[in-house]
Amino acid sequence: MTPKLFITGVTGYIGGDALFHLTQQRPDMTLTLLVRSEDQAEQVRSKYPNARILLGSLDDLDIIRREAAWVDIVFHTADSSDHESSAKAITAGLAEGHSTS
Numbered sequence: 001m002t003p004k005l006f007i008t009g010v011t012g013y014i015g016g017d018a019l020f021h022l023t024q025q026r027p028d029m030t031l032t033l034l035v036r037s038e039d040q041a042e043q044v045r046s047k048y049p050n051a052r053i054l055l056g057s058l059d060d061l062d063i064i065r066r067e068a069a070w071v072d073i074v075f076h077t078a079d080s081s082d083h084e085s086s087a088k089a090i091t092a093g094l095a096e097g098h099s100t101s
Helices: 013-025 038-047 061-070 084-097
Strands: 004-008 030-035 052-055 073-076
Touching: 004 013, 004 061, 013 030, 030 038, 030 061, 038 052, 061 084, 073 084
Parallel strands: 004 030, 004 073, 030 052
Antiparallel strands: none
16 A cells, blocks of 8 residues: 655755655655645655645645545644644544544
8 A cells, every 4th residue: 555645844854854765765655745835836846746735834724634634644844833723633634534434
């Protein structure tokens, strides 16, 4: 089974490094990456052409919840230490996407 990942913060130091190493180890992964601007999207797209790029921010809670529900793994590496609502959206999405009922 090909793992599906949703990663926030891929244009930052931690997220970018994590993305690089993950794709080196598992090039078969299905990636969805959240970026804040079209400029960032183009930069990421040039390095990871098979990734699905979403434009948005940590305030786009519906996007975050929907993507967390769809994937197997979420790496939330965006500068989110004081952004509780995005963490709650991820938790809700993971619960929704992985419920057994």
